[in-house]
Amino acid sequence: MALTPPKRRVSDAENKLRLLFCIDALGPVTPAQLWPFAASLELMEYILMQQLLHELISGGDVEMGEGALRERLFLTRQGHNAFQLFNRRVMASDRRQIREAAAAYRVELQRRARARMSYEMAQGGDYRVRLSLQEGELPLLVLRLATESREYAASAIERFEGVAAPILRLLYSLETSLGEAGEEVSEGEDALAADSGSIRTTLQSHSLHEHTVTALLPHPRATITLSLLLPDGHTAQAYQRAFSQKAVAEETARQLMALLSP
Secondary structure, three states: OOOOOOOOOOOOHHHHHHHHHHHHHHHOHHHHHHHHHHHHHHHHHHHHHHHHHHHHHHHOOEEEEEEOOOOOOEHHHHHHHHHHHHHHOOOHHHHHHHHHHHHHHHHHHHEEEHHEEEEEEOOOOOEEEEEEOOOOOOOEEEEEEEEOHHHHHHHHHHHHHHHEEEHHHHHOOOOOOHOOOOOOOOOOOOOOEEEEOOOOOOEEEOOOEEEEEEEEEEEEEEEEEEEEEEEOOOHHHHHHHOEEHHHHHHHHHHHHHHHHHH
């Protein structure tokens, strides 16, 4: 009778990297959502996951949101740097398994969220749609599209529920450092005005851990007004500076329209 080889012993350090890998792959996720994912891949036992997650939080690699983002886990800048430096210490087969499983699991999580799609009042010859994703009191994401194309408007309504998770993943994984050198914009300024190669944005703070950045994203076939909920003021300011750059706003609009277009 063939003997089953013993399972490889995984160190706590590698298991912490596995958890960072999971959080990075899934995006903002609660511990209650993280555990079924880790269990399905047989990464570790529940008690060990809770212990290591607590150590990652207390060590400053992971933080937990509040308010509308309550209990959601985020990689801190320290955690992101550690992940970038050491993620290849996780076995290649584990990395591949996590990445592949995360794509399907994100879709399932999105199905449980409330995706809402509606047309808004518009002038003759124009079409306006509102797309939103909400799990708490405040929406995580609101996209307003104004277009002269009936086909583009109908496609956005039809496709949004199926692509909301990839859109959220795209936006939350943007390189926020793109706008670090930019000049900060005062809160409350009009979000819908552009000037000489820059995009005007607003940052509205609801609480310590609830900040909404709004920006106008230009596209040849539509104008997109994006509102994105973020977990801390530093990240929100970095997104605000990034979106104020015309090149960043246009590239983000291009990627969003690629997901929403027919």
